[in-house]
Amino acid sequence: MDATWHAADFRPPPGLGNRHVQTLLPRCLPRPAVDAETEILELPDGDFVELAWAHPLPDRADAPILLLFHGLEGSLASPYARHLLHAAARLGWRALLMHFRGCGVMPNRLPRAYHSGDTADAYWLIGQLAHRYPRALKVAAGVSLGGNMLVKLVAEQGGDGLDLAGAIVISAPLELSACADTLRHGFARVYERHLLGSLKRKMTARLARGELPLTLTTRDLHALESLRDYDEAVTAPLHGFVGAEDYYRRASAGPLLGEVELPMLILHADDDPFMPPALFARLPAPSPSVRVELARQGGHVGFVEWREGRLQSWLARRVAHQLDAWGRPGGLTGWSPGRVISRSGS
Structure with a gap:
């Protein structure tokens, strides 16, 4: 079976291309300081989630918003969270992270936790953002578990069910059983x-x-x-x-890729050690709204490059580039998955 995707422009530094080096390297590098304000968002069932709003907050009520969903046992302290929130804030976006239940400072109240397909809290939060900032363009990004959740949410709600202009999905375990086995x-x-x-x-x-x-x-x-x-x-x-x-x-959100109606960018590494080989060859073809960028190397939420004389996050640079493009007038109406490169899934 052939998989179709776009070649990501990520290139690891010489000697640092190993999948495990790339996966672990972000934890060893300096990460930007993010001054964040915590908000307790009450949920309809009596539980709550903790939101982290990155400072400085824009003065404009119509400033674009980046909503970030972390991975399994992630938080504001995760390296990717710091890099992505910092990158969005530098662009003038209102950036926030939603901690899944129990992943913030306080344990959640109800006898439950969170999981890869738990879309209700994200749906509620997006609705709250729509009420607070009705004129703001909104983009959601999900990392690993948060990415699978985001694909599932977008596919379930269709093009008009969410006040989202686009979505970015990073290193998502879209076939959960195979990833657990890996x-x-x-x-x-x-x-x-x-x-x-x-x-x-x-x-x-x-x-x-x-x-x-x-x-x-x-x-x-x-x-x-x-x-x-x-x-x-x-x-x-x-x-x-x-x-x-x-x-x-x-x-698992992989089987739903063909139902995605919003502009969606998926970033993934061929060598992700959390995933089975050729993950996208195992999944149905994505809808025309989805662009999959696949790198040969990068590990799991790694993507560390050498740029401007030092090691830096390619992931933050790629996401910032997409946010900048989507935030311009007409940036989303002109979205196109572009030219597809086909390679063997073996």
Whole structure:
């Protein structure tokens, strides 16, 4: 089967092209300081999410807005979050990040958490932004888990269901079951153990307080050896799925790519260690509104380049370029996926 995509213009620095080097390098580099104001956004079900608004905030009520959704166990402290919010703010955009439930400073109230297909909170927030800033152009960006969620949300709501002008999706695990299996092998186990450890630490305290309607004990929780095990024992029962495979099937956004009606840019690396090889060869063709830019290298949310005499985030530069283009008069009406390059999916 052939996959179709556009070749991204990312080039890693000599000697720093390895997928794991690219994945880990952003954590080792200086990241821009982001002065952020926290807002507690109350949700219809009685829970809340924490919003981080990057300063300086524009004076104009009609200034364009970038809404960022982070990845699994991410937050404002994640390197990509700092770079992307800083890049948007420098362009004069009103930039904010939505922490998924329990990913901010405070634990969430209800006996639930968040997951890859949980679109309701993002939908509510976008509606609130539409009410507060009715004349502002709005673009959403999602990273990893947040990217899968964003594709699902956009596909579900259609072209008129959201006050969004466009969407940017970065390193998204669009086929969740295959991605969970990929993380079980080789060096990728390091990433899985890191994420699993973070999830377990949060759930240990909540289980000890008797907050969750789960039958497993803290001992059972600590015995879980993979993200798939965790999703089977925690994510699925907490959120109404029959099991991990049912969750992966219903929450994966890849099968919905053909239903996307908004302008969407997808940035992905061929060598992403969180993903199976040739991910887009496994998925249906995207709609004409979607542009997939695929880099041969870049790792998972890595994309570190050598520019102006130092290591920098190509990701922030590429996203800033897209925001600048979409923010100009007619920038979105002229959106076109452009010329497609076809390569073997093997």
